[in-house]
Amino acid sequence: MENFQNYENFRAGFVAIVGRPNVGKSTLLNNIIGTKLSIVSPRPQTTRMRILGVKHLPDAQIIFLDTPGVQKGGDLLTKSVMESVVSGIESADVILMVIDAEAGWTKEDKEIVENYLKKVNKPAILAINKIDKIKRDLVLPLIEESTKIYDFKEFVPISAIKNLNIDELIETIKKYLPESPPLYPEDQITDLPLKFYIAEIIREKVFLNTRQEVPYSVAVEVESIKEGEKNKNLLIIDAVIYVEKENHKGIIIGKQGQMLKKIGMQAREELEFLLGKKVHLNLYVKVKERWKEDLPLLRELGYNQIS
Numbered sequence: 001m002e003n004f005q006n007y008e009n010f011r012a013g014f015v016a017i018v019g020r021p022n023v024g025k026s027t028l029l030n031n032i033i034g035t036k037l038s039i040v041s042p043r044p045q046t047t048r049m050r051i052l053g054v055k056h057l058p059d060a061q062i063i064f065l066d067t068p069g070v071q072k073g074g075d076l077l078t079k080s081v082m083e084s085v086v087s088g089i090e091s092a093d094v095i096l097m098v099i100d101a102e103a104g105w106t107k108e109d110k111e112i113v114e115n116y117l118k119k120v121n122k123p124a125i126l127a128i129n130k131i132d133k134i135k136r137d138l139v140l141p142l143i144e145e146s147t148k149i150y151d152f153k154e155f156v157p158i159s160a161i162k163n164l165n166i167d168e169l170i171e172t173i174k175k176y177l178p179e180s181p182p183l184y185p186e187d188q189i190t191d192l193p194l195k196f197y198i199a200e201i202i203r204e205k206v207f208l209n210t211r212q213e214v215p216y217s218v219a220v221e222v223e224s225i226k227e228g229e230k231n232k233n234l235l236i237i238d239a240v241i242y243v244e245k246e247n248h249k250g251i252i253i254g255k256q257g258q259m260l261k262k263i264g265m266q267a268r269e270e271l272e273f274l275l276g277k278k279v280h281l282n283l284y285v286k287v288k289e290r291w292k293e294d295l296p297l298l299r300e301l302g303y304n305q306i307s
């Protein structure tokens, strides 16, 4: 399609979102982009992949790199996550650091400043999230404290959940983007492959329904997505839930298959809503010990940051 729009004064660029687990990065991204891209869950460390979301505005295009929480651990998966955090920051024009207003500055937050913000020379904006959880008069002292921790360009108190100050945050980010015509076509909100998108939604449901170490032992692979032969409005999806231990398999299947049924039903409902089609979801549970160390499997699951 030809486009004769004049892009004078248009801005476009990359924003890396950094922050320790659970500060609300995914919630914020979902709020800004307006569609469910990365998974949100009440437990930390649920985002494992760098996810790209594009915010289209009349005078700007903001491309978000949603970098996962900085995690500890020596396995391949953790290493790949850490690599994606660094590469996200390096390809960004602006860094958006998110902290949790209620928790204040934690040791982990400060480590992110030391290990990432201070290592790359990029303008950084601080979003102080979850201000719905604190008293108003505590915001200013928190900003003051933040000025001593790093030379942030801007401080924006927000609530990703209550939609407070999000427009202001977007305006602030825009100021730091280079002048450029749009970098992505307008209909693009994510470059996430559909299979991975679907797998993330299934994994989110496992997360929400299981406890302790079980959710962390889970990987989901979508094996196939087919249209119904007669009904083009039907998608038939086959997916495997990988777990690390036999007893986790039992937990996920549940008594008489009840748990798997529940997970499947929740995932199907959400997928039908998001994809606008009827969905037939076949879920299988397989044990794969130490899948986090299995390079070919990790690649198949989309962790292609691993080299």
Ligand SMILES: Nc1nc2c(ncn2[C@@H]2O[C@H](COP(=O)(O)OP(=O)(O)OP(=O)(O)O)[C@@H](O)[C@H]2O)c(=O)[nH]1
Binding pocket: 019, 020, 021, 022, 023, 024, 025, 026, 027, 028, 039, 040, 041, 042, 043, 044, 045, 046, 047, 068, 069, 129, 130, 131, 132, 133, 158, 159, 160, 161, 162
């Ligand atoms: N009260 C309140 N809760 C929030 C807000 N933003 C996020 N949360 C909650 O905080 C929890 C963590 O949010 P996520 O968006 O998953 O956090 P994250 O930083 O992406 O976490 P990882 O995926 O682990 O890196 C969820 O239970 C959210 O509902 C907010 O503005 N106010």
